[in-house]
Amino acid sequence: MRTHPHGGGQENIMDNENSLLRLKTIEGHLKGIIRMVGEDAYCIDVIRQIQAVEAALKKVSGLILDNHLNSCVVTAVKGEDKEERQRVLNEILEIFETASEV
Amino acid sequence: MRTHPHGGGQENIMDNENSLLRLKTIEGHLKGIIRMVGEDAYCIDVIRQIQAVEAALKKVSGLILDNHLNSCVVTAVKGEDKEERQRVLNEILEIFETASEV
Amino acid sequence: MRTHPHGGGQENIMDNENSLLRLKTIEGHLKGIIRMVGEDAYCIDVIRQIQAVEAALKKVSGLILDNHLNSCVVTAVKGEDKEERQRVLNEILEIFETASEV
Amino acid sequence: MRTHPHGGGQENIMDNENSLLRLKTIEGHLKGIIRMVGEDAYCIDVIRQIQAVEAALKKVSGLILDNHLNSCVVTAVKGEDKEERQRVLNEILEIFETASEV
Numbered sequence: 339m340r341t342h343p344h345g346g347g348q349e350n351i352m353d354n355e356n357s358l359l360r361l362k363t364i365e366g367h368l369k370g371i372i373r374m375v376g377e378d379a380y381c382i383d384v385i386r387q388i389q390a391v392e393a394a395l396k397k398v399s400g401l402i403l404d405n406h407l408n409s410c411v412v413t414a415v416k417g418e419d420k421e422e423r424q425r426v427l428n429e430i431l432e433i434f435e436t437a438s439e440v
Numbered sequence: 441m442r443t444h445p446h447g448g449g450q451e452n453i454m455d456n457e458n459s460l461l462r463l464k465t466i467e468g469h470l471k472g473i474i475r476m477v478g479e480d481a482y483c484i485d486v487i488r489q490i491q492a493v494e495a496a497l498k499k500v501s502g503l504i505l506d507n508h509l510n511s512c513v514v515t516a517v518k519g520e521d522k523e524e525r526q527r528v529l530n531e532i533l534e535i536f537e538t539a540s541e542v
Numbered sequence: 543m544r545t546h547p548h549g550g551g552q553e554n555i556m557d558n559e560n561s562l563l564r565l566k567t568i569e570g571h572l573k574g575i576i577r578m579v580g581e582d583a584y585c586i587d588v589i590r591q592i593q594a595v596e597a598a599l600k601k602v603s604g605l606i607l608d609n610h611l612n613s614c615v616v617t618a619v620k621g622e623d624k625e626e627r628q629r630v631l632n633e634i635l636e637i638f639e640t641a642s643e644v
Numbered sequence: 645m646r647t648h649p650h651g652g653g654q655e656n657i658m659d660n661e662n663s664l665l666r667l668k669t670i671e672g673h674l675k676g677i678i679r680m681v682g683e684d685a686y687c688i689d690v691i692r693q694i695q696a697v698e699a700a701l702k703k704v705s706g707l708i709l710d711n712h713l714n715s716c717v718v719t720a721v722k723g724e725d726k727e728e729r730q731r732v733l734n735e736i737l738e739i740f741e742t743a744s745e746v
Contacts, residue, residue, distance in 0.1 A: 362474060364470065386535065517616055541745045
């Protein structure tokens with residue numbers, strides 16, 4: 339697993355905690371949906387809950403991207419390594435394109 | 441909780457099992473993401489995994505909608521209750537509009 | 543070109559007019575974007591305008607789907623032709639799945 | 645209108661031409677959809693064409709963002725103006741969040 343190259347100062351740790359907390363809330367939400375399906379809940383209610391989980395996941399992605407832009411991206415762009423810079427910018431483009439699809 | 445008004449024949453039960461299985465796989469995937477964030481994994485890798493979970497959730501919604509269209513919607517549209525029919529059709533429109541957003 | 547099998551009463555004609563009007567407004571919006579790009583406008587401003595056009599297109603799709611559900615879908619589901627019913631329901635599922643992606 | 649601060653070298657002009665060409669193709673596509681609605685085409689066919697236009701617009705946004713990341717963003721991040729850098733990074737986040745919705 340690639341770990342996070344950026345500094346990991348206090349602010350960064352707080353952002354990480356915030357993302358973790360949100361993801362755990364989403365996990366609870368998902369467990370609730372699994373229970374609903376197990377109890378044969380009304381289809382549309384299940385779909386609505388799934389869509390709410392998707393919206394919550396997008397919020398987390400936004401948080402993580404914000405953190406990433408202000409740390410790794412700044413470091414890579416300011417750095418001397420052109421390939422690394424290109425790689426980091428291409429990653430942004432790639433997740434933007436996937437965000438447009440999911 | 442509204443439970444599912446449609447018949448619940450063998451085919452319907454199989455679809456339900458399929459959705460449940462997929463949701464449990466997604467739960468495992470989400471747990472993996474929580475672990476990644478806890479271990480300070482690289483931001484972009486986390487976002488990619490979150491986007492994969494979103495795509496998997498959309499697949500489940502599609503499955504559930506397919507089932508719903510072929511059971512509840514058919515029943516409601518064939519039925520005599522105009523308000524019920526309207527309600528069921530409006531629900532389809534509503535989840536389509538939310539699907540366009542999330 | 544397949545034309546529209548549903549009745550085409552007054553309400554339907556009004557909905558059609560509404561969709562046409564919105565699409566023509568979107569065409570004007572798109573022409574404005576083409577002008578912006580021709581004048582080398584700031585990238586992010588162009589992307590924002592493109593995203594606004596996408597949102598407006600989704601609104602039109604919603605309008606057309608609403609109309610479709612309350613006419614063609616009702617006719618097909620109430621009808622005797624099982625294949626036709628299946629076809630119409632599959633179309634709904636298909637555009638839902640595409641809506642989740644675009 | 646804000647014009648484009650980046651250099652405008654040969655490569656950039658080519659990218660701009662590419663975006664323009666694609667947008668004009670999309671305009672033609674949209675005109676075709678307007679014609680379809682005017683001729684009362686089948687709803688689902690119209691929705692499919694609208695979804696195709698949305699997908700094409702997303703492609704253009706991706707092209708423009710690619711260009712933007714490799715010009716304006718690099719310039720702003722390497723520059724001394726912290727506010728400008730923040731502004732440029734926030735814009736990326738903002739269009740990512742909108743892309744997740746439309």
